[in-house]
Amino acid sequence: MTAAIETERSGLVGYLTAEVSRSPTQASLQRLYFGCRRFAQNPLAMVGFFVLVALILIAVFAPWIAPFPMNEQNLQTRLLWPSADHLFGTDELGRDIFSRVVYGSRITLQITCLVAVIAAPIGLLVGTVSGYFGGWTDTIMMRLTDVFLSFPPLILALGFVAALGPGIRNAVIAIALTVWPPIARLARAETLTVRSSDYIAAIRAQGAPAWRVVVKHVMPMCLSSVIIRITLNMAGIILTAAALGFLGLGAQPPMPEWGAMLSTGRQYLLGSWFLAAAPGLAIVVVSLGFNLFGDGLRDVLDPRDE
Amino acid sequence: MITPLLEVEGLSVTFKTPHRLVRAVRDISFAVGKEKVGIVGESGSGKSVTGRAILKLTPGNGTVSARRMQFEEIDLANASETEMLNVRGKRIGMILQDPKFSLDPVMRAGDQIAEALPPGLTKAEARERVLEVLEAVQIRNPKRVYDLYPHECSGGMGQRVMIAMMLVPEPKLLIADEPTSALDVTVRMQVLAILDDLVERRGLGLMFISHDLNLVATFCDRVLIMYAGRIVEECKASELRQATHPYTQGLLASLPRIGDRRKRLATLVRDPAWAL
Amino acid sequence: MIEVEDLTVRFGKGKAAVTAVDGVSFTVRTGEAFGLVGESGCGKTTILRALAGLNEDWSGLVRIDGKQLMPKRERAFYKLVQIVFQDPYGSLHPRFTVNGTLMEPIKIHDLDRPDERIDRVLRQVGLGPAFRFRYPHQLSGGQRQRVAIARALILEPKLMLLDEPTSALDVSVQAEILNLLTDIRDSTGLTFLLVSHDLSVVSHMCDRLAVMNQGRIYEELTVEDLVQRRYRETYTRQLFEASLGYDKRLSTAQVKALDEAGA
Numbered sequence: 001m002t003a004a005i006e007t008e009r010s011g012l013v014g015y016l017t018a019e020v021s022r023s024p025t026q027a028s029l030q031r032l033y034f035g036c037r038r039f040a041q042n043p044l045a046m047v048g049f050f051v052l053v054a055l056i057l058i059a060v061f062a063p064w065i066a067p068f069p070m071n072e073q074n075l076q077t078r079l080l081w082p083s084a085d086h087l088f089g090t091d092e093l094g095r096d097i098f099s100r101v102v103y104g105s106r107i108t109l110q111i112t113c114l115v116a117v118i119a120a121p122i123g124l125l126v127g128t129v130s131g132y133f134g135g136w137t138d139t140i141m142m143r144l145t146d147v148f149l150s151f152p153p154l155i156l157a158l159g160f161v162a163a164l165g166p167g168i169r170n171a172v173i174a175i176a177l178t179v180w181p182p183i184a185r186l187a188r189a190e191t192l193t194v195r196s197s198d199y200i201a202a203i204r205a206q207g208a209p210a211w212r213v214v215v216k217h218v219m220p221m222c223l224s225s226v227i228i229r230i231t232l233n234m235a236g237i238i239l240t241a242a243a244l245g246f247l248g249l250g251a252q253p254p255m256p257e258w259g260a261m262l263s264t265g266r267q268y269l270l271g272s273w274f275l276a277a278a279p280g281l282a283i284v285v286v287s288l289g290f291n292l293f294g295d296g297l298r299d300v301l302d303p304r305d306e
Numbered sequence: 307m308i309t310p311l312l313e314v315e316g317l318s319v320t321f322k323t324p325h326r327l328v329r330a331v332r333d334i335s336f337a338v339g340k341e342k343v344g345i346v347g348e349s350g351s352g353k354s355v356t357g358r359a360i361l362k363l364t365p366g367n368g369t370v371s372a373r374r375m376q377f378e379e380i381d382l383a384n385a386s387e388t389e390m391l392n393v394r395g396k397r398i399g400m401i402l403q404d405p406k407f408s409l410d411p412v413m414r415a416g417d418q419i420a421e422a423l424p425p426g427l428t429k430a431e432a433r434e435r436v437l438e439v440l441e442a443v444q445i446r447n448p449k450r451v452y453d454l455y456p457h458e459c460s461g462g463m464g465q466r467v468m469i470a471m472m473l474v475p476e477p478k479l480l481i482a483d484e485p486t487s488a489l490d491v492t493v494r495m496q497v498l499a500i501l502d503d504l505v506e507r508r509g510l511g512l513m514f515i516s517h518d519l520n521l522v523a524t525f526c527d528r529v530l531i532m533y534a535g536r537i538v539e540e541c542k543a544s545e546l547r548q549a550t551h552p553y554t555q556g557l558l559a560s561l562p563r564i565g566d567r568r569k570r571l572a573t574l575v576r577d578p579a580w581a582l
Numbered sequence: 583m584i585e586v587e588d589l590t591v592r593f594g595k596g597k598a599a600v601t602a603v604d605g606v607s608f609t610v611r612t613g614e615a616f617g618l619v620g621e622s623g624c625g626k627t628t629i630l631r632a633l634a635g636l637n638e639d640w641s642g643l644v645r646i647d648g649k650q651l652m653p654k655r656e657r658a659f660y661k662l663v664q665i666v667f668q669d670p671y672g673s674l675h676p677r678f679t680v681n682g683t684l685m686e687p688i689k690i691h692d693l694d695r696p697d698e699r700i701d702r703v704l705r706q707v708g709l710g711p712a713f714r715f716r717y718p719h720q721l722s723g724g725q726r727q728r729v730a731i732a733r734a735l736i737l738e739p740k741l742m743l744l745d746e747p748t749s750a751l752d753v754s755v756q757a758e759i760l761n762l763l764t765d766i767r768d769s770t771g772l773t774f775l776l777v778s779h780d781l782s783v784v785s786h787m788c789d790r791l792a793v794m795n796q797g798r799i800y801e802e803l804t805v806e807d808l809v810q811r812r813y814r815e816t817y818t819r820q821l822f823e824a825s826l827g828y829d830k831r832l833s834t835a836q837v838k839a840l841d842e843a844g845a
Binding site for chain 3: 348349490491492494495496498499502503517519520521523524525556557560561562563564565566569570571572573574
């Protein structure tokens with residue numbers, strides 16, 4: 001009765017808000033649509049989102065945005081104060097700081113993405129397998145995780161970089177090594193609650209092999225908290241990368257890595273504060289952006305009050 | 307008609323959710339005297355919300371309004387939060403479904419009951435009073451139960467401790483929200499017998515909120531049947547079988563019974579008009 | 583269909599071990615509906631989970647459809663025996679649509695014509711194709727339980743294990759689900775093993791029942807015996823009387839027995 005009276009909205013919005021989904025694609029698109037709508041209602045999360053979009057755009061279009069090549073030196077124009085020509089001034093070798101910060105976004109983005117791509121799957125796999133199978137598997141894997149967790153992340157990363165040799169690639173590996181254990185812990189805790197639920201019992205009672213239960217049924221339940229966790233960790237990753245750069249163990253000169261720039265800027269802090277301020281500000285803004293975005297994501301993916 | 311302890315007129319409870327207003331209870335009126343009044347309904351009928359609204363224990367996004375809500379000499383409808391503190395637990399007691407969630411797990415049962423006593427008693431006096439109420443809920447060996455922790459009590463024992471705790475301030479009205487649903491059937495009957503006894507001997511009023519028609523019909527004196535936030539029918543419990551409202555009849559017909567040889571049970575066809 | 587001899591299930595090891603099921607034996611004939619009745623913690627669900635292959639720590643002799651069961655099951659076993667759980671809110675994966683939930687058994691057992699099977703089984707449980715792409719949170723409790731029944735039916739089992747399939751539902755919805763189960767049994771000739779704490783549900787659905795308490799079967803009787811009150815055990819009588827509702831005289835008498843057993 002009511003269905004006849006109810007006016008159906010047409011077009012894309014109608015398709016996305018339809019009461020009855022007609023295909024799996026529509027069902028998942030609807031989920032996505034309602035998730036996005038929820039996210040958009042949170043202004044701080046949107047700020048974080050725009051910061052990240054800006055970061056990606058700047059990284060992609062760096063050569064067009066930056067007025068100068070990142071490594072062009074000019075000793076005549078060293079340590080210039082910010083001006084119309086040089087928005088953030090120039091550094092001790094006469095390079096345009098604005099251009100270097102712009103190019104630096106590429107390195108930051110690269111590091112965070114690589115770390116996320118390496119650490120999240122490892123953490124998820126170790127955590128879910130450990131939690132689902134329990135027993136000896138659990139004991140061995142969790143003790144291994146404990147070993148990694150027992151060092152402060154920065155010290156651990158420093159140790160690895162020292163052993164592997166400085167450089168961006170090694171910094172990424174080192175940071176990833178410090179990031180996965182907390183994720184594994186988180187995934188394991190989630191798995192323990194999921195494992196005893198009836199829907200897992202139901203799929204087992206249908207004869208699903210253990211790997212299928214873990215991959216198709218347990219992992220999706222842990223995924224959202226892992227994504228939230230890694231997004232919230234991004235700020236930490238950026239700071240660790242910057243710290244490694246600052247200590248000269250991350251990106252090597254003349255690469256415009258923000259941490260390394262901050263480190264050289266420190267020597268000129270009293271006379272030319274902008275050398276350190278510009279990359280420092282970039283680090284703060286991007287870290288904050290990731291945090292705000294992660295918080296918003298948690299509200300969407302992890303709705304506990306539904 | 308017995309003189310009512312509680313009179314409610316035009317009670318409504320509305321919840322605000324991000325999407326819409328949910329009218330959980332809509333303009334209901336009833337009275338409770340020194341008797342056992344059952345409130346029955348299915349999930350979402352508003353029966354639990356009604357119980358809580360009387361004590362103004364509705365969550366933050368809910369608003370309670372009533373034309374009149376009189377409990378003895380107190381005007382509950384216009385009572386302030388401080389006044390309510392003197393009513394809750396003291397004049398009107400509340401018993402919830404699962405004692406496990408309502409008792410402090412790290413405190414001995416007896417000490418928890420003693421907490422509800424008025425201040426200024428010596429330790430020995432307090433203990434004496436607690437042992438008295440434990441006996442009132444027919445615990446045979448109150449001294450032993452006094453020293454038990456909640457996890458050492460069985461479900462029925464836990465619920466009796468809970469009831470004992472409620473009895474200490476000598477309330478006039480008990481609101482019991484599914485007090486026996488978490489208990490095994492045999493224990494359930496015993497807890498009911500205790501409640502029954504208390505109503506009779508202490509002259510309490512009891513509001514018994516339950517989804518179990520059969521139980522309410524056999525235990526209570528009067529029954530209110532709720533559907534979609536309204537009271538659709540009110541009758542003597544003994545006459546529930548002769549209920550007239552199609553919803554009540556439908557509910558009764560959908561119950562399986564021992565010795566009933568129907569192959570299929572009658573199902574309820576909901577009439578949208580009931581909810582109007 | 584089911585022959586159980588001396589089934590024992592223990593949880594935990596050493597001193598802390600709890601015997602949940604203690605040497606239980608019973609037989610269920612093909613096409614029959616058999617009920618296990620008892621209160622929470624009596625071991626009835628534990629028996630069901632052991633039979634369904636969800637718990638491998640049991641001892642005793644179990645034969646289903648003539649084949650003796652090992653704690654570890656082969657894949658073919660799951661096509662023979664399916665289970666429906668008590669809580670429809672917890673037994674459906676929240677991230678799977680109805681389609682996804684029903685597709686899993688088809689993929690696991692490599693069955694052909696998936697769409698046809700899903701549509702047929704959804705019709706069978708009284709849900710139209712409109713429900714196929716909904717998520718569990720878009721369904722009511724009764725609809726979820728129908729999906730759970732559809733999931734059990736899709737493998738066309740011969741034996742259905744029902745773990746309190748209606749105790750989490752309102753009575754009017756319970757009636758619908760019980761009718762659905764009756765219809766399914768009529769049309770497919772499935773064997774039911776129904777576990778419940780509710781004597782009236784079991785007496786409505788089953789031909790025979792066993793009353794359990796503290797991990798043991800106290801007595802086995804036909805529903806006809808029950809109706810005529812031809813039970814031998816006091817415990818069965820208590821359950822029977824409790825199912826009729828509250829009786830002041832009987833209950834007051836029972837209070838006295840509680841203290842010794844209760845604490």
